[in-house]
Amino acid sequence: MTAGRVVLWRHGRTAHNAAARLQGQSDIPLDEVGAWQAETAAAALAGRYAPTRIVASDLGRARATAEALSQRTGLPVHTDARVRERSFGDWEGMTSAEIAERWPEQHAAWRAGREPERVGAEARADVQARMLTAVTEQAAALEPDDTLVVVSHGAAITLGLTGLLGLPAEWKGVSGMANAHWAEIQPGRPGSGLAWRLEALNVGPVHASSDWNAGPDRVGRDMDEEVRDPA
Structure with a gap:
C-alpha cells in the first residue's frame, strides 16, 4: 500500500533566504517572517488536508516549520535526514x-x-536518489486514505519531485518552490505506468499577504490581491 497523497512542503524563510545566500545544509533558523509563514501555511494545510504523518528534514528550519503543523494537528514530527537540503x-x-x-x-x-x-x-542525482527513497518508504507505510506531509527544502523538493515523476535529475522543467509553499502528488492511475502524478505545484495560503516575504499584513494592504511569487 501507499499513501493516497503526499505533500512536499518547503520550510519558511530564513535570514539566508532573505539575503539570497546559498543555504545548503547549513543549519540556519527561521527568521521572524519565516516563523509567520510557517504558522500561516500550517493553518492552510491543516484546513485543506487531514495529515496522517509529518516527516521533516533534521535541519532546524524544516523542523520548526513542521512543528507549526504539529501544533495544529496533534501529530508528532518524525525527522528523516534523507530529506535534508542539497549540500x-x-x-x-x-x-x-x-x-x-x-x-x-x-x-x-x-x-x-x-x-x-x-x-x-552534492550531485543532483545523489539528492534525487535519497529523496526518492525516503518519500517512497515513508509513503509505503501508510494507507490509500492517508496524507503524508514531508517538510523539506527548495532544491531537495525539486529533485525529489522529478525523481517521483520518473524524470532524470538533469531535467529542469519544475519551477522552484517559494518559502512555506508546497507541492501535492498522488499515486499514478492504474495502467498509466506512472508511480506518481503531480496534482499541484507551489501552492500557498490563499489568505496570505499580497507580498509573502513582507510578513504579516499591514494597515491598508489589500487582502484580496494574489500572493506574489518571490522567486
Whole structure:
C-alpha cells in the first residue's frame, strides 16, 4: 500500500533566504517572517488536508516549520535526514555574486545547469536518489486514505519531485518552490505506468499577504490581491 497523497512542503524563510545566500545544509533558523509563514501555511494545510504523518528534514528550519503543523494537528514530527537540503560545500553562506567572483568557471557551469566541480557540492542525482527513497518508504507505510506531509527544502523538493515523476535529475522543467509553499502528488492511475502524478505545484495560503516575504499584513494592504511569487 501507499499513501493516497503526499505533500512536499518547503520550510519558511530564513535570514539566508532573505539575503539570497546559498543555504545548503547549513543549519540556519527561521527568521521572524519565516516563523509567520510557517504558522500561516500550517493553518492552510491543516484546513485543506487531514495529515496522517509529518516527516521533516533534521535541519532546524524544516523542523520548526513542521512543528507549526504539529501544533495544529496533534501529530508528532518524525525527522528523516534523507530529506535534508542539497549540500553546496564551499559555497554555503555565499551570494551568487560572491561565488561568481571566486569560482567563475564553476559558477557559470552551475548557472547553465551543469554540476559545479571541485567545490564539494552534492550531485543532483545523489539528492534525487535519497529523496526518492525516503518519500517512497515513508509513503509505503501508510494507507490509500492517508496524507503524508514531508517538510523539506527548495532544491531537495525539486529533485525529489522529478525523481517521483520518473524524470532524470538533469531535467529542469519544475519551477522552484517559494518559502512555506508546497507541492501535492498522488499515486499514478492504474495502467498509466506512472508511480506518481503531480496534482499541484507551489501552492500557498490563499489568505496570505499580497507580498509573502513582507510578513504579516499591514494597515491598508489589500487582502484580496494574489500572493506574489518571490522567486
